Amino acid sequence: MKTLLLKKEEVRELISMKDVIGAVEEAYKAFNSGQVEQPDYIGMHLPSPGSEIDFKLSHYKANQLISMKTSSGGFADNPTAFGLPSGMGTILLFDARSGALICVMDGSLITGLRTGAAGAVSVKVLARKDARRITFIGTGNQARMQIRAIREVMNIEEIHAWDNSADTLSRYKSDIESEFGIPVVIASSKRDAVEQADILITTTRGKGSLVEADWVRPGTHIVAIGTDQRGKQELDPEIFRNAKVVVDSIAQCSEKGETWHPLDRQIMTKDGIHGEIGELLLGNKPGRENDQEVTIFDSTGMAIQDNTTASKIYSNAVKRGVGALFEFFES
Amino acid sequence: MKTLLLKKEEVRELISMKDVIGAVEEAYKAFNSGQVEQPDYIGMHLPSPGSEIDFKLSHYKANQLISMKTSSGGFADNPTAFGLPSGMGTILLFDARSGALICVMDGSLITGLRTGAAGAVSVKVLARKDARRITFIGTGNQARMQIRAIREVMNIEEIHAWDNSADTLSRYKSDIESEFGIPVVIASSKRDAVEQADILITTTRGKGSLVEADWVRPGTHIVAIGTDQRGKQELDPEIFRNAKVVVDSIAQCSEKGETWHPLDRQIMTKDGIHGEIGELLLGNKPGRENDQEVTIFDSTGMAIQDNTTASKIYSNAVKRGVGALFEFFES
Numbered sequence: 001m002k003t004l005l006l007k008k009e010e011v012r013e014l015i016s017m018k019d020v021i022g023a024v025e026e027a028y029k030a031f032n033s034g035q036v037e038q039p040d041y042i043g044m045h046l047p048s049p050g051s052e053i054d055f056k057l058s059h060y061k062a063n064q065l066i067s068m069k070t071s072s073g074g075f076a077d078n079p080t081a082f083g084l085p086s087g088m089g090t091i092l093l094f095d096a097r098s099g100a101l102i103c104v105m106d107g108s109l110i111t112g113l114r115t116g117a118a119g120a121v122s123v124k125v126l127a128r129k130d131a132r133r134i135t136f137i138g139t140g141n142q143a144r145m146q147i148r149a150i151r152e153v154m155n156i157e158e159i160h161a162w163d164n165s166a167d168t169l170s171r172y173k174s175d176i177e178s179e180f181g182i183p184v185v186i187a188s189s190k191r192d193a194v195e196q197a198d199i200l201i202t203t204t205r206g207k208g209s210l211v212e213a214d215w216v217r218p219g220t221h222i223v224a225i226g227t228d229q230r231g232k233q234e235l236d237p238e239i240f241r242n243a244k245v246v247v248d249s250i251a252q253c254s255e256k257g258e259t260w261h262p263l264d265r266q267i268m269t270k271d272g273i274h275g276e277i278g279e280l281l282l283g284n285k286p287g288r289e290n291d292q293e294v295t296i297f298d299s300t301g302m303a304i305q306d307n308t309t310a311s312k313i314y315s316n317a318v319k320r321g322v323g324a325l326f327e328f329f330e331s
Numbered sequence: 332m333k334t335l336l337l338k339k340e341e342v343r344e345l346i347s348m349k350d351v352i353g354a355v356e357e358a359y360k361a362f363n364s365g366q367v368e369q370p371d372y373i374g375m376h377l378p379s380p381g382s383e384i385d386f387k388l389s390h391y392k393a394n395q396l397i398s399m400k401t402s403s404g405g406f407a408d409n410p411t412a413f414g415l416p417s418g419m420g421t422i423l424l425f426d427a428r429s430g431a432l433i434c435v436m437d438g439s440l441i442t443g444l445r446t447g448a449a450g451a452v453s454v455k456v457l458a459r460k461d462a463r464r465i466t467f468i469g470t471g472n473q474a475r476m477q478i479r480a481i482r483e484v485m486n487i488e489e490i491h492a493w494d495n496s497a498d499t500l501s502r503y504k505s506d507i508e509s510e511f512g513i514p515v516v517i518a519s520s521k522r523d524a525v526e527q528a529d530i531l532i533t534t535t536r537g538k539g540s541l542v543e544a545d546w547v548r549p550g551t552h553i554v555a556i557g558t559d560q561r562g563k564q565e566l567d568p569e570i571f572r573n574a575k576v577v578v579d580s581i582a583q584c585s586e587k588g589e590t591w592h593p594l595d596r597q598i599m600t601k602d603g604i605h606g607e608i609g610e611l612l613l614g615n616k617p618g619r620e621n622d623q624e625v626t627i628f629d630s631t632g633m634a635i636q637d638n639t640t641a642s643k644i645y646s647n648a649v650k651r652g653v654g655a656l657f658e659f660f661e662s
Contacts, residue, residue, distance in 0.1 A: 072430025099403025
């Protein structure tokens, strides 16, 4: 049995952001079409403070592949102690017809890519058609990834950005302006940044509410990325009261997404969630219906996004003859 | 970051049965010393009838390694359709200090080895010191593995064997006699086989009770291997009524081991379980106390056994310079 091994740099070359957006859209539709088995993920906290390792599994019946992603994070001492990044990842792909391990690929890039693509997919169905200005609260790696993805689906004319670190913010401005030629305005305040937004994207570590309800203009589309665990928060839960709330997974978002907060505060009920994004993409529920409504997309991240993205990388690798074959046993 | 890759044949050469017995004993002790984090495993049923794939995880705090074993099974068409075995396995080892993936090894052999070793460890603490005759109900691969392991801890003079297939039984007799020089008596009946036993080992697929209570002589040690899922069964639950019952994990065995049956039939209560084998090995509870008692060891198999066994294979590989290094990313 031959298993394909793919390194990080090969993974990077093997997939375009357009491909990832297609893969994530496919994942969302599959999830809402009974094509996905996706058990609860297993997370383990480890002795190094704040560190953890997660295992996320999914079976996509249509492509007959099973994916298992392990990702570690929060190992703050790794760079100095071991010369390693603070988080790493690996993805295994199995053929569901035989149980065979067909691929082991580095998984450091996939979470970032498919999370960026998630924002772009939501923009397609939930942002105003005339949206041109994006505001970022939080300007780390994922705030870059969101631009890489969203520019594939809309024309971004201006970015407003806020971060609690002035250094991070000015690095972001110069990086984005040189990579994409899109002007970045450093906001004088969070409030000012939010008031400029056609699309508001929060990508912080989710340590508390950062955006107040009365700052949000009618017609804004909000992409809530940073909250993927119970206890994290980025938005004033009052924003949810009159908004159209769309999630990747009702089960996940009501337990550990941004949506948990307005549910907990009884600002809305689960029935008040408009739907899962796959339902919108399948045409079973409407997306944005007018230019006045505030829409929120709450993304906690699903294993099936890893599955469809890794499957695309794998099939591109096979097509182009990239990667090394390793025979774990002779058959 | 360099990851060590180990093939099946290398795994085979890298570990002796003595090492596996040591690793399993260490695993049991660690489990009962608060050294183990072992989440519920994830099992997925797949479209091919009877097929499944399981993911079993554990963190062993003392050696600071995390193991993740995937094992597939029940793919009956694999040999003809794909030239692959009906079940396969892979083990990943992670360094708990950094989250780094340090090893990917073939995992086809480890489940069989550590399950064999489990029987031997139980013989050390639960069989009579003068035990010489072993009876096997079921004569497949695991009935061979049990002998390979138990001969490391006692002198086996005679084997009595029963199987519902005469072919399997006669192959077993000739294999065992030529590999170990231990005479194998083909039993005239299950009852006769059981009555000859100092140690009785059941290694069938667990499709129903095979051993009646009044066949079991005082002083017999029973190793119940075949039942590792709800619905499987090998023993008349009445055997448990007056026996000393020892399990690998109370949580697992009372849910899906042989022990579930007497609990379900109210022949015994959970409190009637004498203990977990790690408690006996640590000296916190007695093993066999006289030559008359019937002892039962119910083994459902634990992820920590994979962890300590794979860790031993890994450290032997590093010591002997065996295996290939693969760099999933440059660091």
